[in-house]
Amino acid sequence: xxxxxxxxxxxxxxxxxxxxxxxxxxxxxxxxxxxxxxxxxxxxxxxxxxxxxxxxxxxxxxxxxxxxxxxxxxxxxxxxxxxxxxxxxxxxxxxxxxxxxxxxxxxxxxxxxxx
Amino acid sequence: xxxxxxxxxxxxxxxxxxxxxxxxxxxxxxxxxxxxxxxxxxxxxxxxxxxxxxxxxxxxxxxxxxxxxxxxxxxxxxxxxxxxxxxxxxxxxxxxxxxxxxxxxxxxxxxxxxx
Numbered sequence: 001x002x003x004x005x006x007x008x009x010x011x012x013x014x015x016x017x018x019x020x021x022x023x024x025x026x027x028x029x030x031x032x033x034x035x036x037x038x039x040x041x042x043x044x045x046x047x048x049x050x051x052x053x054x055x056x057x058x059x060x061x062x063x064x065x066x067x068x069x070x071x072x073x074x075x076x077x078x079x080x081x082x083x084x085x086x087x088x089x090x091x092x093x094x095x096x097x098x099x100x101x102x103x104x105x106x107x108x109x110x111x112x113x114x115x
Numbered sequence: 116x117x118x119x120x121x122x123x124x125x126x127x128x129x130x131x132x133x134x135x136x137x138x139x140x141x142x143x144x145x146x147x148x149x150x151x152x153x154x155x156x157x158x159x160x161x162x163x164x165x166x167x168x169x170x171x172x173x174x175x176x177x178x179x180x181x182x183x184x185x186x187x188x189x190x191x192x193x194x195x196x197x198x199x200x201x202x203x204x205x206x207x208x209x210x211x212x213x214x215x216x217x218x219x220x221x222x223x224x225x226x227x228x229x230x
Contacts (some may be wrong), residue, residue, distance in 0.1 A: 034218065046218035101148055101163030101171045103219065108157060
């Protein structure tokens with residue numbers, strides 16, 4: 001059974017705070033690591049797809065890093081805004097036939113940014 | 116460009132009935148995957164279709180089935196509904212889903228309640 005773990009489960013921060021979350025995944029058989037943002041009453045939306053060890057991606061105030069050798073990825077939000085409130089999901093894509101077309105998601109980190 | 120469309124948005128069924136959910140992918144996308152979200156669980160992979168062929172299936176009982184049509188639209192069917200099938204069912208599409216850095220585009224989901 002493939003385990004993708006996210007921490008913390010939930011986070012409350014004040015507007016302007018910077019924050020980060022962790023995603024842990026198997027270090028073997030790695031193909032890609034996805035990050036999605038899921039706002040209430042909307043569809044999950046892709047933030048990043050990361051494939052190479054040491055990858056760093058940035059989109060506005062949000063950035064992510066990837067360490068495939070030790071099996072973790074960090075998502076950072078700089079200067080959180082109330083509109084950043086959402087559930088942040090990471091998803092592991094393995095290599096090989098049994099993983100074809102399949103993402104294994106973590107439980108998500110629920111971020112609430114208070115004005 | 117229209118996004119991923121799922122119908123119906125909400126559905127109420129009783130135990131023992133069967134249900135069919137529909138998903139229209141983004142135009143040009145040939146891969147459609149289905150995920151189940153239940154309270155306390157992350158997104159669980161159901162199956163993935165590409166060019167009318169099921170390429171992968173998650174760990175769900177045979178009551179869960181799906182198909183894809185030549186226009187890439189997909190349906191999933193759940194027969195002999197159980198209370199535990201109450202969940203949000205999300206459909207996602209991508210061009211091929213075999214390309215390393217390809218992200219998924221999700222629909223808004225179908226909320227199924229089994230009474």
